Amino acid sequence: MATILYIEDEEDMVELVKRNLERAGHLMVHASSGEEGLRLAEGERPRLILLDIGLGVDQLDGWEVNRRLKANPTTSTVPVIALTAHTTRIASRERALQEGFADHHNKPIDFTKLLKNIDDLLAGSVKEG
Amino acid sequence: MRRLGDRATQLALAYRRTRLLAPLAALEQISGTLLHRVTHTAVKGDLGRIHTASEALLVVVGDILALAGRLPLEGILKQLLPGTVAGPSLEGRLPSAAERIDHLLASKLSIVSGFARELIEHGAKEHTDPITEDIERLGQLAAEARDLGARLVLFLQGEDATEAGEVIDWARVASMISPSGMDHHPGHVLVIDHDSLLRELLARRLRSFGHQTSEADGVDTALRAIRAPGSPVELVLVELILPDRNGVDLLRELRTDPSTRLLPVLIVSAADDPAARVCCLESGADDFLSKPPDSVLRARVGASLEAYRDRSRFHKVLYDTFPRPIAELLRKGNPPPPKDVEDVAVLFADIKGFTAYSDKHRKNPRLVVNTLAKLFPAWDQIARMNKVQKIKTIGDGYMGVSGLFGETGDLVLNCVSCGLEMIEEVTRSSPADEAWKLRVGIHVGPVVAGLLGETQYLYDVWGDTVNTASRVESNGRANCVNLSSRAYQRIAGEVPGADHSHVTVKGKEIEMIIYHVDLDLAPTVKIALSRHTR
Numbered sequence: 001m002a003t004i005l006y007i008e009d010e011e012d013m014v015e016l017v018k019r020n021l022e023r024a025g026h027l028m029v030h031a032s033s034g035e036e037g038l039r040l041a042e043g044e045r046p047r048l049i050l051l052d053i054g055l056g057v058d059q060l061d062g063w064e065v066n067r068r069l070k071a072n073p074t075t076s077t078v079p080v081i082a083l084t085a086h087t088t089r090i091a092s093r094e095r096a097l098q099e100g101f102a103d104h105h106n107k108p109i110d111f112t113k114l115l116k117n118i119d120d121l122l123a124g125s126v127k128e129g
Numbered sequence: 130m131r132r133l134g135d136r137a138t139q140l141a142l143a144y145r146r147t148r149l150l151a152p153l154a155a156l157e158q159i160s161g162t163l164l165h166r167v168t169h170t171a172v173k174g175d176l177g178r179i180h181t182a183s184e185a186l187l188v189v190v191g192d193i194l195a196l197a198g199r200l201p202l203e204g205i206l207k208q209l210l211p212g213t214v215a216g217p218s219l220e221g222r223l224p225s226a227a228e229r230i231d232h233l234l235a236s237k238l239s240i241v242s243g244f245a246r247e248l249i250e251h252g253a254k255e256h257t258d259p260i261t262e263d264i265e266r267l268g269q270l271a272a273e274a275r276d277l278g279a280r281l282v283l284f285l286q287g288e289d290a291t292e293a294g295e296v297i298d299w300a301r302v303a304s305m306i307s308p309s310g311m312d313h314h315p316g317h318v319l320v321i322d323h324d325s326l327l328r329e330l331l332a333r334r335l336r337s338f339g340h341q342t343s344e345a346d347g348v349d350t351a352l353r354a355i356r357a358p359g360s361p362v363e364l365v366l367v368e369l370i371l372p373d374r375n376g377v378d379l380l381r382e383l384r385t386d387p388s389t390r391l392l393p394v395l396i397v398s399a400a401d402d403p404a405a406r407v408c409c410l411e412s413g414a415d416d417f418l419s420k421p422p423d424s425v426l427r428a429r430v431g432a433s434l435e436a437y438r439d440r441s442r443f444h445k446v447l448y449d450t451f452p453r454p455i456a457e458l459l460r461k462g463n464p465p466p467p468k469d470v471e472d473v474a475v476l477f478a479d480i481k482g483f484t485a486y487s488d489k490h491r492k493n494p495r496l497v498v499n500t501l502a503k504l505f506p507a508w509d510q511i512a513r514m515n516k517v518q519k520i521k522t523i524g525d526g527y528m529g530v531s532g533l534f535g536e537t538g539d540l541v542l543n544c545v546s547c548g549l550e551m552i553e554e555v556t557r558s559s560p561a562d563e564a565w566k567l568r569v570g571i572h573v574g575p576v577v578a579g580l581l582g583e584t585q586y587l588y589d590v591w592g593d594t595v596n597t598a599s600r601v602e603s604n605g606r607a608n609c610v611n612l613s614s615r616a617y618q619r620i621a622g623e624v625p626g627a628d629h630s631h632v633t634v635k636g637k638e639i640e641m642i643i644y645h646v647d648l649d650l651a652p653t654v655k656i657a658l659s660r661h662t663r
Binding site for chain 2: 010013019086106107108
């Protein structure tokens with residue numbers, strides 16, 4: 001079991017991800033804005049972060065949140081998975097990987113793939129740690 | 130997109146819009162219906178999320194489509210998400226308008242498909258079989274909706290994003306789906322509006338289509354005009370909101386009155402919302418046009434008048450052919466079952482001298498028919514007034530009954546009074562050079578009644594009572610209402626002093642006493658009748 005922080009402003013999405021993470025035995029902590037996410041990343045010490053790139057209009061966007069996570073020594077080693085929502089094939093994956101995200105998933109989320117990805121990353125970080 | 134005429138472009142846009150919205154509309158509708166059917170709280174919660182997200186999608190995509198072609202993407206985004214600043218480039222710091230819109234759609238769509246999957250994979254235990262199929266359908270629809278964004282962007286860029294391989298010649302469609310300018314027969318239209326100017330405008334338009342018009346400023350004045358004897362009104366155009374009562378009151382009054390039930394009513398109203406439309410149509414309006422009515426008015430009025438005339442002709446034939454209760458049943462599509470009734474008074478009437486008259490005027494059939502054509506409606510009226518139901522006419526003969534359809538009073542007395550008035554009518558309408566006399570026969574007893582025929586219907590009555598009534602008539606005295614002794618016994622207390630004679634009935638070879646009520650007894654009959662109707 002691992003604590004996973006999910007930064008997402010869409011409530012229903014949070015519910016959906018929470019159910020899937022909990023069924024896989026994880027504990028989910030939720031932040032509904034970039035600022036709150038940064039705070040919880042430091043306070044809750046999650047093993048992994050799921051970050052919605054397209055956060056609300058007036059907020060810090062996902063790219064900026066990731067940059068700040070990476071800049072903070074407390075959180076810089078926590079793997080961050082980028083979640084994007086695009087129906088058209090606008091290439092975000094390449095950029096996400098360039099910006100230091102551990103991986104990238106597009107909505108609608110394929111939870112089988114996401115959970116496998118999470119398990120791999122957690123196993124990797126255990127080995128590293 | 131190939132350049133098309135304005136109308137063709139509009140039709141093509143509308144068609145593609147509807148196609149693009151179809152998966153969302155289906156998601157919204159099916160999840161909404163399911164939501165009402167399921168009781169399990171968790172399943173209901175997930176369905177609610179799907180429903181809310183698809184509703185939101187329907188609105189957003191509907192808005193985008195409505196603005197498409199009128200605003201650039203940036204403008205559309207500003208309308209959808211006020212305060213949003215769209216970035217210029219694809220992967221720059223600020224997402225572009227296309228990215229923002231795409232994100233909006235993708236987020237909502239992922240909720241729809243995510244929860245549909247939740248229900249299919251994890252909610253299975255909670256819901257019962259009949260809804261499993263619908264929930265799986267939701268999942269399929271969510272998957273179908275996934276490429277919506279791509280199709281939408283193509284659409285916004287003017288590409289045909291409908292199914293590949295589907296080619297529609299929009300110029301041809303536009304030219305084929307066009308008014309023919311077909312003319313309808315003019316009619317008389319009553320225009321009801323409290324505002325005299327709006328009323329005048331509408332009436333002027335109708336007159337320009339060739340119709341005649343009259344006007345009313347409220348429900349009460351309209352009802353008076355419609356119910357006036359010989360009213361020419363064939364169609365009513367009414368504003369829903371009137372100061373005295375409203376258009377729905379008018380509709381209800383017209384629809385519950387058999388004489389105006391068929392009268393077409395078009396609501397033309399400024400109060401144009403779905404609730405008002407539904408209410409009017411439920412109350413029997415033929416259509417609902419928003420005010421001021423567009424070019425549909427001409428065709429709508431014409432078509433309503435045509436339909437009204439068709440229905441009226443059908444009804445007239447139906448009600449003229451059958452007793453009213455039978456016509457009512459037939460109109461509602463319920464053929465009456467055969468029935469036997471214990472106590473029915475049967476009346477036969479036959480004009481003495483009419484056969485000779487028609488032979489004499491054989492070369493002039495029109496004269497003969499016209500004479501009967503005037504006489505029979507007068508008899509029908511007399512029969513109705515006396516609670517006697519006509520069954521049929523046989524040559525110059527007439528057959529009616531009282532008691533078959535729940536008529537009240539003394540059934541024999543009803544027939545006697547009817548017979549006497551029929552005699553008076555014949556005397557009145559007999560041609561100057563003729564001395565027609567009517568012979569009426571009455572008997573009372575059980576009859577069997579039913580509808581005969583599959584194409585040419587006749588509602589008829591049978592039984593010994595009917596045969597006897599006919600024999601009483603044929604053996605009776607002219608200008609008299611002749612009664613069997615059983616029939617006379619019923620009224621002897623109230624109408625005493627009728628002459629009687631003994632006759633031998635042909636075929637039966639039995640003697641029969643027949644009582645003769647003549648016109649001298651008419652006042653006594655009237656008094657007796659008034660006692661029963663009191």
